[in-house]
Amino acid sequence: MSQRYQRFRSSLHEYGNSASFHGLRFVTDPLANKPRRLIWLCLLTACLAVLVYQIVDRVTHFYSYPVTVNVKVNYNTTLQFPAVTICNQNAFKATLSATLSRYRLIEEMYTEPETFNQDRLREFSAENISLADLYLESAHRKEDFIFRSVWKGHPVADSDIHELVTDHGVCYTFKNTGLDGFVTSPGVENGLRLTLNIEQYEYMPGPHDAAGIKMLLHDRDEIPRVHALGQAIPPGAHVFVGVKIVEVTNLPLPHGSCLDKTLEYSDVYTTEACQLDCLTRRAGQICGCRSLFMPQKNGYPPICTLDAFYGCLQNVLESFPAESADLCDCPVPCYFRLYETDISYASTSAYTLNKLLGEDDKNNLTEKLLRASEVTSRYELNKFSKIQKLNDRLKRNMNELREKVTVNLKETVSSAIVAVNDRYQDIEEHYNWKEYLYRYQAYIMEKNFMRPRDAYEERTFHIVALGYAEYIMKIESRIRRLANGNIVDASSRQVLFDDTLDLLSSRRKIVETALVNFTTLIEAYDTGIQIFNYKFFSTPRSHNIPAAPKPLIKESRVHNSYAKKYGKRFGTYLNRTINILNFCQSVVDEAFYNKTLDEGNMTECRETFRFLMRNWVFARSVFYFETIDWPLKQIEERLKNFDILWNELKQFMRIST
Ligand SMILES: *[C@@H]1O[C@H](CO)[C@@H](O)[C@H](O)[C@H]1NC(C)=O
Ligand SMILES: *[C@@H]1O[C@H](CO)[C@@H](O)[C@H](O)[C@H]1NC(C)=O
Ligand SMILES: *[C@@H]1O[C@H](CO)[C@@H](O)[C@H](O)[C@H]1NC(C)=O
Ligand SMILES: *[C@@H]1O[C@H](CO)[C@@H](O)[C@H](O)[C@H]1NC(C)=O
Ligand SMILES: *[C@@H]1O[C@H](CO)[C@@H](O)[C@H](O)[C@H]1NC(C)=O
Numbered sequence: 001m002s003q004r005y006q007r008f009r010s011s012l013h014e015y016g017n018s019a020s021f022h023g024l025r026f027v028t029d030p031l032a033n034k035p036r037r038l039i040w041l042c043l044l045t046a047c048l049a050v051l052v053y054q055i056v057d058r059v060t061h062f063y064s065y066p067v068t069v070n071v072k073v074n075y076n077t078t079l080q081f082p083a084v085t086i087c088n089q090n091a092f093k094a095t096l097s098a099t100l101s102r103y104r105l106i107e108e109m110y111t112e113p114e115t116f117n118q119d120r121l122r123e124f125s126a127e128n129i130s131l132a133d134l135y136l137e138s139a140h141r142k143e144d145f146i147f148r149s150v151w152k153g154h155p156v157a158d159s160d161i162h163e164l165v166t167d168h169g170v171c172y173t174f175k176n177t178g179l180d181g182f183v184t185s186p187g188v189e190n191g192l193r194l195t196l197n198i199e200q201y202e203y204m205p206g207p208h209d210a211a212g213i214k215m216l217l218h219d220r221d222e223i224p225r226v227h228a229l230g231q232a233i234p235p236g237a238h239v240f241v242g243v244k245i246v247e248v249t250n251l252p253l254p255h256g257s258c259l260d261k262t263l264e265y266s267d268v269y270t271t272e273a274c275q276l277d278c279l280t281r282r283a284g285q286i287c288g289c290r291s292l293f294m295p296q297k298n299g300y301p302p303i304c305t306l307d308a309f310y311g312c313l314q315n316v317l318e319s320f321p322a323e324s325a326d327l328c329d330c331p332v333p334c335y336f337r338l339y340e341t342d343i344s345y346a347s348t349s350a351y352t353l354n355k356l357l358g359e360d361d362k363n364n365l366t367e368k369l370l371r372a373s374e375v376t377s378r379y380e381l382n383k384f385s386k387i388q389k390l391n392d393r394l395k396r397n398m399n400e401l402r403e404k405v406t407v408n409l410k411e412t413v414s415s416a417i418v419a420v421n422d423r424y425q426d427i428e429e430h431y432n433w434k435e436y437l438y439r440y441q442a443y444i445m446e447k448n449f450m451r452p453r454d455a456y457e458e459r460t461f462h463i464v465a466l467g468y469a470e471y472i473m474k475i476e477s478r479i480r481r482l483a484n485g486n487i488v489d490a491s492s493r494q495v496l497f498d499d500t501l502d503l504l505s506s507r508r509k510i511v512e513t514a515l516v517n518f519t520t521l522i523e524a525y526d527t528g529i530q531i532f533n534y535k536f537f538s539t540p541r542s543h544n545i546p547a548a549p550k551p552l553i554k555e556s557r558v559h560n561s562y563a564k565k566y567g568k569r570f571g572t573y574l575n576r577t578i579n580i581l582n583f584c585q586s587v588v589d590e591a592f593y594n595k596t597l598d599e600g601n602m603t604e605c606r607e608t609f610r611f612l613m614r615n616w617v618f619a620r621s622v623f624y625f626e627t628i629d630w631p632l633k634q635i636e637e638r639l640k641n642f643d644i645l646w647n648e649l650k651q652f653m654r655i656s657t
């Protein structure tokens with residue numbers, strides 16, 4: 001037992017010596033005295049207990065999932081609508097400035113800022129005008145500028161739009177402080193809608209060159225620094241503004257650097273307010289007055305006059321940005337809200353414009369526009385004087401021109417009238433003469449050329465081919481009767497023979513006369529010399545020949561191939577008819593004397609006669625149409641055209657005189 005104990009003790013001692021467990025050596029050392037070992041044992045046990053406690057504690061902590069950064073998305077369904085400040089880019093209204101006799105002053109202040117100084121100010125006797133008067137009295141009026149404003153579908157109360165002077169000039173701020181000033185859902189219908197009339201026709205020189213507006217969304221208590229932070233919106237745009245609200249809460253010292261200082265001129269601490277406070281204090285110290293946009297406390301510092309502005313405040317404002325870091329201590333505020341805007345543009349449609357502007361509005365606007373244009377163009381010195389010069393010159397030139405033109409025109413017109421009247425009388429005489437001539441010529445044609453044709457036709461021509469088919473058959477039957485010898489009685493044969501010869505010769509006589517008459521007719525047309533000699537009213541007969549339209553009559557013989565061809569054939573067929581009638585007579589002789597009939601000769605007589613007559617009838621009608629009647633038709637046509645022209649001329653003269 002003791003041997004085993006001995007062995008245990010020695011191995012314990014050995015373990016205590018070689019283990020890295022610090023201090024265990026002193027507990028297991030058999031040579032050390034008991035109280036010392038006991039103290040060591042107590043110490044070790046206590047340390048072990050602490051160790052176990054700490055391990056348990058850490059493990060428990062680990063399983064409690066601790067975090068050091070806490071990001072929490074807070075969905076807020078009711079958000080406070082920010083204050084909306086809008087400023088016209090144009091600070092001064094032309095008509096108001098003109099009424100206050102400040103147009104030239106403002107123009108010079110802002111178009112020649114380098115050279116404008118207190119001396120120039122005195123020349124305008126404007127040194128005692130305060131900045132407040134200058135800006136407020138000629139700013140765009142709320143009722144003109146904010147044409148229409150709708151908050152959640154209802155017109156905005158007048159009390160919700162406040163006039164406010166900012167670093168950008170006179171602006172208007174929409175602030176709905178009532179219960180209604182919260183929005184619960186997005187969309188144009190649930191927010192603010194503004195229709196603005198920037199009154200561009202009222203624009204004049206001023207601190208800003210742009211057209212349109214500047215807009216800033218900001219917290220209700222904040223002083224808006226529109227000039228520095230605002231967003232520019234061009235005219236004619238339909239702008240949608242989305243808003244995102246960012247709330248920032250900073251940690252104060254010693255963790256962060258945020259600090260809400262108390263300010264002298266403002267109740268709410270923001271960095272902007274601090275800067276402005278600092279600037280105001282400096283302006284008050286140096287100049288004893290402030291600019292319009294700076295805050296005040298109990299009326300101090302007062303607003304500068306223009307004299308003080310140019311003498312002092314201008315320098316302060318110019319040097320302030322560089323000095324502000326040294327002069328002002330503006331820590332980050334511990335809590336502030338940012339309104340991040342998300343702007344999209346569309347152009348305003350003409351239809352919407354028309355819809356927006358009622359008839360009344362339009363009339364009122366037109367009136368304002370006219371007044372403003374009149375003022376601005378009156379005051380735009382360069383343009384005005386240039387236009388005036390141009391106008392004078394134009395007037396002078398116009399007068400000269402008018403004199404010249406009037407004199408010249410009068411002369412020209414009166415001489416033209418005289419000339420036209422003379423000419424008209426000439427023409428009228430000519431016309432009357434010409435018309436008389438036409439009628440005279442038509443008369444000559446009718447009476448002295450065509451009337452003979454009618455006479456020949458009546459007496460000879462119409463008999464030439466009269467019943468030519470029966471006529472030649474009658475001849476033929478007689479020839480046959482003479483030839484076949486059936487008629488025994490000599491005297492009857494003789495009578496038949498004589499009868500037949502009479503028949504032939506009378507027709508031949510007619511044809512011969514026709515040929516003579518035709519020759520007369522065609523000669524008259526070939527020479528243009530009349531056949532008859534009728535008298536036209538009181539015109540002497542001797543005038544008939546010179547007055548006849550000879551070239552026209554001559555032309556009628558050759559004016560086309562029908563006239564040429566059938567004019568000739570008329571005579572040729574008659575000539576050949578005479579010959580064939582003679583031939584037929586020889587056939588008759590043979591039948592009577594020799595009682596023979598050659599069928600070939602008989603056919604020749606009959607067919608040739610028929611052929612000639614048929615063709616002559618056709619040739620006659622063509623000849624009448626193309627040659628005999630043609631000149632009169634031409635004259636009538638000419639007379640008709642002439643009359644038309646004449647009537648047109650007469651009408652024209654009636655209109656022009
Ligand atoms: C929502 O925001 C308003 C301020 O805009 C605040 O008063 C309100 O406590 C917020 N609600 C929640 C649930 O955060
Ligand atoms: C401006 O005020 C000063 C001091 O009151 C006065 O002497 C001066 O005549 C005034 N000038 C004009 C143009 O009113
Ligand atoms: C237009 O002008 C007249 C008088 O100037 C005024 O009575 C009327 O209310 C105006 N109309 C609108 C729509 O402003
Ligand atoms: C036709 O000619 C014949 C013979 O020359 C003549 O006698 C007769 O008068 C003429 N006919 C007319 C109508 O002139
Ligand atoms: C008719 O014929 C004869 C001979 O054939 C001729 O001499 C005469 O000139 C002709 N007459 C006409 C009008 O053709």
Ligand SMILES: *[C@@H]1O[C@H](CO)[C@@H](O)[C@H](O)[C@H]1NC(C)=O
Pocket residue numbers: 586587590598600601
């Ligand atoms: C009739 O015909 C014959 C033969 O064909 C001829 O010899 C004779 O001369 C003709 N008679 C006449 C009058 O032409």
Ligand SMILES: *[C@@H]1O[C@H](CO)[C@@H](O)[C@H](O)[C@H]1NC(C)=O
Pocket residue numbers: 589590593594
């Ligand atoms: C009739 O016949 C004879 C001979 O037969 C001839 O000589 C004569 O010329 C003829 N007469 C006629 C008119 O043909």
